[in-house]
Amino acid sequence: QKEVEQNSGPLSVPEGAIASLNCTYSDRGSQSFFWYRQYSGKSPELIMFIYSNGDKEDGRFTAQLNKASQYVSLLIRDSQPSDSATYLCAVIPSGGSNYKLTFGKGTLLTVNP
């Protein structure tokens, strides 16, 4: 079974610090990787996607992908209390079903003022 693993947390960081969220996946052939943010009681909201090895930056967010090690991470710089949410890592695995997002269970991030 193709799996996506995340530390459930909670991960607690002070305001202004860098929050580092990690995700590993079992399907070596996976091609597409997504980070979603989910506030309590709300639906997931796309933060970033990454397809290629290396770093991808968007404002305070940086996604890092290492296919050889099968991990993808999300860095949040200058963390704000409004960043407090559950962060979901999602992967589209290899094979014919290249549309089924496989989600991790999420990491709860708390940014303390």
Next chain:
Amino acid sequence: GAGVSQSPSNKVTEKGKDVELRCDPISGHTALYWYRQSLGQGLEFLIYFQGNSAPDKSGLPSDRFSAERTGGSVSTLTIQRTQQEDSAVYLCASSLQVSGETQYFGPGTRLLVL
């Protein structure tokens, strides 16, 4: 533009009753997905529609679950003879096309089966 919409936002039903959940995808999005999120669990894929192709129903947990998509737009997820374990948030998502395209989620329907 308008995002994915779902109705109802909340549904409370009695065990054994049938329920229908509706999803209206983003205009122009050809792919539509249903997921289920249970308390403390990750999102679970249920079913996928793409254009006029046969849907991928491989994620449906039992034959009590069915879904249809009429006219390539609105979709309805039906749960027959609901059970307490069906209680969850049912999320619909749509994307412009398949092949790894970003999926955009609706607000979800919270289903509680008493």
